Amino acid sequence: MKISLNWLKDYVTLDAPVEEVCRAVTFLGFEVEQVIRTGAPRLEQVVVGEVLARDKHPNADKLSVCQVDIGPAGGVKTIVCGAQNYKVGDRVPVALPGAVLPGDFVIKRSKIRGHESDGMMCSAKELGVAEDADGLLILASRPDLGTPINQVLPSGDVILDIEITPNRPDCLSHLGIARELAAWFKQELVYPQEKFRGVPTAPARPDLLNSVKVAASGDCPFYTAHVITGVRIAPSPAWLQDRLRAVGLRPINNIVDVGNYVMLETGQPLHAFDARRLAGAEIHVRLAAAGESITTLDGKERKLGEDMLVIADARQPVVIAGIMGGVASGVADDTTDLVLECAVFRRQAVRSTSKRLGLASDSSYRYERGVDPHGTLEAAWRAIDLILETAGGEVAGPGWTVGGDVPWAREIILTPAFVRERLGFEIPDAVMKASLELLELAVIREEPTLDRGPAWTVSIPSWRDDLDRPIDLVEEVLRLYGTEKIPSVTPVAPGLVVEDAPVAIFNRKVTEYLVGQDFHECLNYTLRSDREVKAWSDPGVATPGALANPFVEDQSNLRSSLIPGLLETLKLNQSRGVNLGRLCETGRVFLESEGRLSECVAVAFIIAENSGDRTWLRRSAPDFYSAKHVIEVLSAAAGVNLAKEFRTMNPVAAPCWQAGHAASVGRLDRGWIAQFGLLDLGVVRAAGVEGKVYGGQFLILPERLASRESRPRYSDFSLFPPALRDLALVMDEARPAGEVRSLILVAARAAAAGSLAVEDVHVFDVYRGAGVPEGKKSLAYSIVFRAADRTLTDDEVNGVFNRIQEKIAEDSGLQIRK
Amino acid sequence: MQELLKDLIVRARAELSVIAERPAFESAKARLVGPNGELTAMMKRMGSVAKEERPALGKLINEAKQQVQALLDGALERIVAAEMAAQLGPQVDATLPAPDAGPGTFHPLTQIREEMCRILRKVGFAVADGPEVETEYYCFDALSTPVDHPARDPQDTFYFPEGLQFANIAKRNPGERYLLRTHTSSVQIRTMLQGQPPIRIVSPGRVYRRDTADATHSANFHQLECLYVDRNVTVRDLKALLDYVFASLLGKETKIRFRPHYFGYTEPSFEVDASALHLPKVNKEWMEIGGCGMVDPEVFAAVGYDPAVWTGYAFGMGLERLAMNLYGIDDIRYFYQNDARFLKQFA
CATH class of the missing domain: 3.30.930.10 (Bira Bifunctional Protein; Domain 2)
Incomplete structure (x- = not known):
């Protein structure tokens, strides 16, 4: 969300440099994605001067040596200048020695190509008021000589593009951010004071609005409507247009602009109808019926589903609730009588409709995240003040309100001991309490506990629906204390008997x-x-x-x-x-x-x-x-x-x-x-x-995949020499070597029968060709025998080997090759 | 006899001096000293010599035998030397390259993951693992993600059709859907459900988001998360861990800062920045490196731990983003193209 620092200053004093404000926003928990400066920055030692004379620099073709009058206090200065777009008699900004221009450019008395220069005449870019400049900034309004330049240039603003986390819908507004900054800088927060507080200035006009019915109260817990007559649609005053433009909105007309302004100020969306276009002078907050559709302000016709919440007149839907108004009922240039809607819609209802229609707006964004029903009426009054101020008119009759009796009373019991336990470091009770109160989280009661010091009852304001438990307040205390102050210590690691997965x-x-x-x-x-x-x-x-x-x-x-x-x-x-x-x-x-x-x-x-790869050796x-x-x-x-x-x-x-x-x-x-x-x-x-x-x-x-099994057990091995016998077998080409190996192994183990060990059976030759019939192959297996306790004799090995061969000979598919 | 012996030695010397191969040597050796050889034959003739001459003759024969043996030894040594020389072939050109390709390389993401796991291992974290196909319960419900939270939206998360069954991934609730996990936090839930505190795990793994692939987004990427659950775990402990981890990873002068933030499953929550000016290729003062916080009591309640007894912290980060920052890689897709010229840069 784009936040204007000038706008914030309506509610809180912000003397700190922009960098400090950004730091505050960051450590309050909102990411500053971009800082946009508009207008001129604060400039010292830059004043209005007039070029009295302009002579060619003796040593440089493109430079001039000028005599510049900066008024009675400063006198006439000699300044070397490279620009070409000025003439004698022009008034221009002059940066004097000691001035610091944007980019930390320090102006000093210096010699330029061998000629003394007492300062610098500046372009708009050098002053930081424009991205580009073609030569000096000529001050056509001819301000007085010596006037500090900030009095001449449009005052600067700083726009912060801030990411608001989804738990803080209250901060989708300038007041919300101002409240946070007021707490951080320990400043007072000044709320706008509504002049209109519900007392109508003209009689009711049932011809314009005679009924407000909320059929879907689950999706619309609070609905308010005020009738304002006799307004004149016109462009907004400059200050209002400037504010909207600064945060990226296009001014439309005074009524639409006020709606947007109040939304950006308070976070409460509003909508204005042209009263004469509300058929039957009725408002129905209901679910859309099958087959209904609406052409929204962006010019697109949208088919409505049966569970989509709409605001309808006697005939048809005129607004997709909380998302976007329809063309048919919107404010036009000739509108004179308004119905101003200011309502609360259920988050999920707005979200699902917005998603299904693929239609989002600043309004739907705020409803999806949550709007405080206890600020709705004040927002409506605030908008009425501004409409009367910018468009004239009267408030006809008392406002219509339906619902809104959502009670709010939330208290959290917090002990400072709990905060310390969770944080792991010391913050004094008084500092904690001050932090909470700066955020308007009032400690309304303090009671002793048996062994944990005092227990505070903290009252939670209605806009802080995100705070529900003591741990939530731990975060609030820490935010204001400053996460940068969390002490650095060495980690302590208890040994846990766990292996990697x-x-x-x-x-x-x-x-x-x-x-x-x-x-x-x-x-x-x-x-x-x-x-x-x-x-x-x-x-x-x-x-x-x-x-x-x-x-x-x-x-x-x-x-x-x-x-x-x-x-x-x-x-x-x-x-x-x-x-x-x-x-x-x-x-x-x-x-x-x-x-x-x-x-x-x-x-x-x-x-x-x-x-x-081509290599020299294959x-x-x-x-x-x-x-x-x-x-x-x-x-x-x-x-x-x-x-x-x-x-x-x-x-x-x-x-x-x-x-x-x-x-x-x-x-x-x-x-x-x-x-x-x-x-x-x-x-x-x-x-x-x-x-x-x-x-x-x-x-x-x-x-x-099991965890490491038990460690292997060592088993003894023989230190006596092995005895080898080779067995060549002719078999069908298709017969797997592994299968025959198993046969030999089984036969060998049976033949050896405990007297000696068959250590290995493996193929060491595969032969096809002369001596072996077509379609057959000869596999030669090596059988390795060994005994644990003696050197084997030829006789005993031959005995075993003969028995193996007898066994193998029983397999008709195998022929022993002698 | 003496003459005979002398003659034998002269002949042996002449013969053996020209023998160059082993078979000729063996036959010469047999002829000279073998059981049927000349020297043996002479020994046998001792019996026919007068008794008093025998000692002197015996001495002569022995001397001759020693001389022949010395000649044999000399010849054998020459033959062995020649044989070994023959094994060698021509001299090598040591400047020719070895023809085998190599060495192999670990993928840079594996290297980062293993380095992080090693660092965490030193302070008692063990690697935990869990399935990439998850159910809504483990991925969202147990982490107290609201039912209408955008993260659950089929716009952002990959789901499987209702009929599809996974044999080795059990559903906790019969009605829930299978999905591809959007974070490795589901491993934390599984670990907590399987055991009791204290728990100290690191869970690296592949996660999925339904995103348009571009230089910074990929349909699958990798995360690494830590979870510690014990009595009296504090924010200070969390800061201490991250100070240690990033000083180990990025250098001793690295500093860490916490910025308050919001995550559904931690309270308080922070985003973590590491000071980066001392790192090459990272041209900014602070580099965002991950998110962390104290485990929300609701998460403990969901896994059956008493939030009044147990406290804990969690930390998570994206491995691709870290690797991109550390190595100065500007396109996440390079990690999945596996161009050898990319892979070999991180060996």
Whole structure:
């Protein structure tokens, strides 16, 4: 809200410099967004002078040396000047040595190009009265020589653009801000005194208004209307126009301007009707009926909903209550008789209508935040005073009031001890009490308590509906005491036995690993397009995670995978000619299962074959197993041992993974899923990315990520040497190596049967070709035996190995290759 | 015999001096000192020598054996040296670049988040986490946000359609809607509902606002909030925490000021400015850095804590805005484009 300092000075003495006032506003709790200065600032040692002579500077073509008369007190000065727009005999502002012009420009006696100068003749810009200037400010009105310049220039004003927090509707007015500043500077607040206080100056005019009915009293707790006759519509007087313009309003005419003025003064919106246009001389405050509409003052026809509050005459709505008046009933140039409305409407009613119509105004803004019903009548009287003053006329009959019997009596019991407990530092009782009273929060009773010192009963004025509890008064005391005075101390930290959340630990762990593996961590948006999310979900998933109210079309759904974002990043970098091969991200993804979504913690990475880097030494290209290695480490960070899971390999259902070159392990109903391998070549190509891209994503339900389990137990290991046996098996091409490994492991453990340990079974060779039939492959497994207590003999190892081979031979799909 | 030994040594010296590879060496070694070698054969002939000559001869043979061994050792050393030299290949050009890309980089927002968490960890705050999909209760109701508050408006907050169910996010009230959380304060509510004071948590996380994306607005961004609940927590404690946090983050000379403000879930409430003139790229005296206040008694009541017993403070800030101020980044969208030239600047 724009606040004029000159206007504030009607109610409170403000001697402090503008910077101090801004500081006060800031620490009272209102952000000063902008300070706008208009008119001339306070200028010392700047006076009116007349150019008596103008000679060329001996050493500079563009400068002149002038003799300037600044009146009897100052005499004639020699001043070097660079401007060109003046002539001998002109009167101009002269800044004398010692003057300080805006921008902290100090005027001194000086030598300019070798010639003495006793001051400076000034432009409007140099004086701070204009943004730009073309040469000296010529004072055409020829004021007396030596006159201080502030007596000549229009007096300055300072406009503060202040953000008012939603809890303080009382401060959406000059009086409200003045009240706060009066408290801060410990000054008296002078309220405007209404001359009209309800006594009519002319008889009632039932022909103009004979009925005021409030049908929707819930939405309109207080309605007042006054009839004013015989007004003359005209432009407002200059002072009123200036005030409105200063705070950014366009003056219209005296009646409209008074309405706006009183609203900006008191915070109470008003509305004036042309009385002759109120059909039936009736006012009905009611809800709009189906099909009704109104053309508002901005010229737009608006269809009204059935629960919108309107002011209607006998025929139709004439005002959308609290928001905007209609064209049909507004004040026109030939209006002579007015009905002045000053009312209170329920906040929620105004807000919902305003929002549904997409129509807001200074009035609706104030009603939405709350208008004090106990100031309504005074505001109406104040407006009547100003109308009579600026437009003439008579108040015809007593005012109409409906409702308004909203009682107000609020008291809060506060102990200074409570304030100190909450603040944690000492403020003397007397200072607290003074602070409250400066804000018109009167301490009306003081009673002793048993052990907590005095208890105050604080009376809350009607405009401070935001104050309801003792803690609210703590804030009031602190505001006036000054938040800058809160003491600085060292923090005290009690030790709490709490670990970071498992999700945070997991994210930290996997990101540190990936970055250590030369991945670049990325962040992509959670909301993705419907098309993309479908493409990256398993077939059969209906539109997953679609928002009810997306803001833009391509951000309509929750992501089900981090990989498309990473692919997009890859594309962006490739298209910008930036080399990048390894990317990773952690974040939430949302998976559908059995018609319900689950929020999952996810980590993903991609490895591009074509990173764009051309290197003098070629490294081996990434492949499926590069991705598999990374995904195993990521899973382990969540306590999932993927190695255990690889008996069989599932293809990935989502079409974005390349069939036959990608795998999926785990299921949402087990709490986690790992997907990894080659991204579908077509999808990658369609995404505009060149070259093969491998990737992986591990996701887990957050509730499955447990806090650190018990510490691992150490188990003893053998210091005796291992014994190795190799087993080569020929099998169908399609048979998974992991499944056969499990077979061997089970057979080996059975064969060893406690006499020795089978330490490891792993594939060390995969062979196709000569000696192996078409459609088959040969896998060579190494079996590692060891005993805890002795060096194994060949005989015992051979015995076990033979039994393993016998067992394996039972599987008709496996052929032992000798 | 003596002559034979002498001859053996001469031959051995000649032969071994030219052997350069291990197989030739091994066969020479076998021929000379192996079980079937010449020296062994001579030893065996000792039996046919007169008894009194044996000691002298034995001595000669031993001496010869030592000499042969020395020759063998010398040859082996030469061979090993040659083998190692062969492993090396040509000398490197140390000025050629390593061909591997890297190093990896942490996203600047991760760095800021982790730095803040480390600082807070030192004064006893543990990281808490909560879902990004929330219900109206956790995001608004429990924080005493009025029913008609603009923050709840579908203009500003993303909602999900009524039929959509989230398996691992429970509704507290059957009728309430799912939404994308607009602040991480919902984590505070969840933490308080799950445990009892004292509580000291920091909750960093992703939040969502229905905003037009531009240089300073993004559909999702990140916040970090602290909550401390205990007996006798005061405004002074809150100020002490923030003095400490921002001196740690921005430098010891950093000052903090509180400006009274209004938030629905704290009373009193403050906006927090940090002095910024000593920071590069922040060309103003005070930099707005976050909001804070004493937890409103109504919030305690909503989570079942007795406001007469428990007091607390909360602080919250936007991580993007902080990072933008600290690094001099002028467009929030850079955080989500992940241009490598951007990411590598914060390593």
